Amino acid sequence: MGPVVPSGETLTEERRSKRDRLKASGGLAYPYGFPGRVPLASVRSELATQPPGSELAGVSRRVAGRVQTIRQHGKTAFVPLRDQSGELQLFLRVDDLGEKGYQTALDTLDPGDLVGAEGVPVVTRRGEPSIRATSVVLLAKALRPPPEKWHGLQDPEARLRQRYVDLLSSPEVVRTFEGRSALVAEMRRYLSAQGFQEVETPVLGRVASGGLAHPFVTHYRFLEEDFRLRVALELPLKRLLVGGMERVFEIGKVFRNEDLDADHSPEFTMMELYWAYADYTDVRKLVEGLTQDLAKAAAPFLPKEEAEARVRDFTPPYPTVDYVEALEKESGISGIVELPRERLVELARAAGAKVPESMSHGGALDKLFGHYVESRLVHPTFVLDYPLETTPLAKRHRSKPGRVERFELFYRGMELGNAYSELNDPDDQEERFRAQLPPPAAGGGEGEESYAYDEDFVEALRYGMPPAGGLGMGVDRLAMAFLGRPSIKDVILFPPTRSLKSSGPTPAPGAGAS
RNA sequence: GGGCCUGUAGCUCAGUCGGUAGAGCAGGCGGCUCUUAACCGCAAGGUCCAGGGUUCGAAUCCCUGCAGGCCCGCCA
Numbered sequence: 222m223g224p225v226v227p228s229g230e231t232l233t234e235e236r237r238s239k240r241d242r243l244k245a246s247g248g249l250a251y252p253y254g255f256p257g258r259v260p261l262a263s264v265r266s267e268l269a270t271q272p273p274g275s276e277l278a279g280v281s282r283r284v285a286g287r288v289q290t291i292r293q294h295g296k297t298a299f300v301p302l303r304d305q306s307g308e309l310q311l312f313l314r315v316d317d318l319g320e321k322g323y324q325t326a327l328d329t330l331d332p333g334d335l336v337g338a339e340g341v342p343v344v345t346r347r348g349e350p351s352i353r354a355t356s357v358v359l360l361a362k363a364l365r366p367p368p369e370k371w372h373g374l375q376d377p378e379a380r381l382r383q384r385y386v387d388l389l390s391s392p393e394v395v396r397t398f399e400g401r402s403a404l405v406a407e408m409r410r411y412l413s414a415q416g417f418q419e420v421e422t423p424v425l426g427r428v429a430s431g432g433l434a435h436p437f438v439t440h441y442r443f444l445e446e447d448f449r450l451r452v453a454l455e456l457p458l459k460r461l462l463v464g465g466m467e468r469v470f471e472i473g474k475v476f477r478n479e480d481l482d483a484d485h486s487p488e489f490t491m492m493e494l495y496w497a498y499a500d501y502t503d504v505r506k507l508v509e510g511l512t513q514d515l516a517k518a519a520a521p522f523l524p525k526e527e528a529e530a531r532v533r534d535f536t537p538p539y540p541t542v543d544y545v546e547a548l549e550k551e552s553g554i555s556g557i558v559e560l561p562r563e564r565l566v567e568l569a570r571a572a573g574a575k576v577p578e579s580m581s582h583g584g585a586l587d588k589l590f591g592h593y594v595e596s597r598l599v600h601p602t603f604v605l606d607y608p609l610e611t612t613p614l615a616k617r618h619r620s621k622p623g624r625v626e627r628f629e630l631f632y633r634g635m636e637l638g639n640a641y642s643e644l645n646d647p648d649d650q651e652e653r654f655r656a657q658l659p660p661p662a663a664g665g666g667e668g669e670e671s672y673a674y675d676e677d678f679v680e681a682l683r684y685g686m687p688p689a690g691g692l693g694m695g696v697d698r699l700a701m702a703f704l705g706r707p708s709i710k711d712v713i714l715f716p717p718t719r720s721l722k723s724s725g726p727t728p729a730p731g732a733g734a735s
Numbered sequence: 736g737g738g739c740c741u742g743u744a745g746c747u748c749a750g751u752c753g754g755u756a757g758a759g760c761a762g763g764c765g766g767c768u769c770u771u772a773a774c775c776g777c778a779a780g781g782u783c784c785a786g787g788g789u790u791c792g793a794a795u796c797c798c799u800g801c802a803g804g805c806c807c808g809c810c811a
Contacts, residue, residue: 229745295767369746378803
């Protein structure tokens with residue numbers, strides 16, 4: 222005997238030879254389509270009022286889907302199929318298919334195969350809606366077996382690395398992504414109805430600004446220049462306000478060269494909108510309307526009680542809290558924002574945050590805010606009016622000194638959106654960018670993690686940007702929030718994974734330890 | 736980056752005190768003309784994540800590495 226063949230390859234070979242046998246007998250292993258096919262759910266609903274043991278006499282339907290399992294009983298067999306609409310079983314009988322056709326079907330089919338069938342809609346004596354097939358054809362052979370039919374694919378790593386297997390075996394995962402799709406479609410519809418135009422701005426740019434993040438850097442050979450992938454959509458969109466577009470939005474990927482965890486992914490989808498002649502209070506009303514709408518749009522994708530609870534949660538108006546008041550209240554330290562930077566750094570460290578010595582006053586405040594306040598904001602809540610130095614692109618508050626007109630929307634301790642009355646004074650903008658540059662002696666190698674100074678943006682402001690309100694929302698997080706998923710990986714189809722290194726012998730560090 | 740946990744058949748999982756590998760599903764063969772995780776019988780299927788160490792003997796104990804999950808820290 223030859224070397225041991227791994228059993229996984231044996232399974233693949235068995236399936237391959239079934240396919241080839243079909244080909245040899247004149248069948249097409251991979252036909253070009255299956256015209257006239259109707260969704261399985263439509264046949265199911267046609268049969269909804271039919272009593273057990275009856276059929277739609279004289280009717281013929283063509284259906285297609287993936288074989289879930291094959292229950293064979295000698296001269297009859299039941300083959301449940303699944304398509305995107307749902308499930309329906311084929312009822313195969315020697316009497317309908319003939320000896321040869323019946324045998325061929327059972328000899329070639331395996332769970333996981335994609336098949337087409339034609340036949341009469343019937344309800345079996347046991348009451349199961351079915352197609353009593355008069356013909357069955359293989360549409361594509363699955364050389365790999367599907368995961369175990371009862372438990373599905375459980376290995377969390379495999380579910381990410383081979384999302385297609387996760388999807389084909391787990392309708393509820395498909396459902397989540399259908400829900401995400403519906404949310405994004407509703408967002409587009411809503412904004413469009415409010416008069417916003419969707420635009421597309423560059424992913425590649427020389428300066429990655431508009432957000433606080435490490436950019437990904439790449440190289441454009443033709444221009445012989447390094448480019449950065451955008452970390453936010455903000456600055457190009459505001460340039461459009463300068464140019465005379467009054468209501469714009471963009472939904473697109475942004476990239477931040479940072480850690481991956483339950484609510485962060487290095488590439489994620491952002492929606493930003495800019496609204497000329499409005500301010501952050503107008504934007505707040507819009508966010509209430511939009512999120513209320515999204516909660517309703519998500520309802521069909523959730524269990525009834527969960528959907529109702531979510532719709533209740535997102536019934537405006539949402540409570541508002543003042544940033545400083547909330548921080549003072551939760552931390553129990555009055556006058557906290559006036560404390561010197563060094564003291565804030567101490568406090569943040571005492572609260573368990575990892576804070577570099579050089580951290581700015583605003584940065585330390587944000588740590589404290591995150592620690593004391595954010596996790597407690599369970600129901601939708603607007604936090605208003607952030608300290609000036611935390612927010613270089615927002616307009617100074619009209620009545621609260623040292624603050625900007627900004628709000629963030631929190632839900633279940635997670636930030637869903639961020640909005641400003643947009644700063645449109647070019648001189649102030651220049652100054653605020655400068656204030657954000659890393660402290661000269663700080664070092665720490667974190668140089669890129671600041672609001673990069675976008676010179677051309679300041680130049681654009683010099684031409685005059687109308688007063689405006691702006692908003693950014695994390696689309697992935699919206700999907701998490703409205704679809705009730707705990708991890709951002711649950712709403713990203715193909716999340717990043719580490720590469721699998723070849724598992725050759727690793728050098729033994731303490732080689733030959735004796 | 737720190738802590739805890741996980742990795743065994745294609746899939747889902749057992750594996751006791753360290754004694755040389757198990758089940759279910761899927762697949763193969765046989766049976767069965769209304770099943771619903773169909774059922775019944777037979778046979779087969781393994782790089783126990785990788786490398787090293789301890790030991791007469793390692794899936795099991797120790798070390799290192801790889802991959803993943805959760806918690807913490809951090810950017811949304």
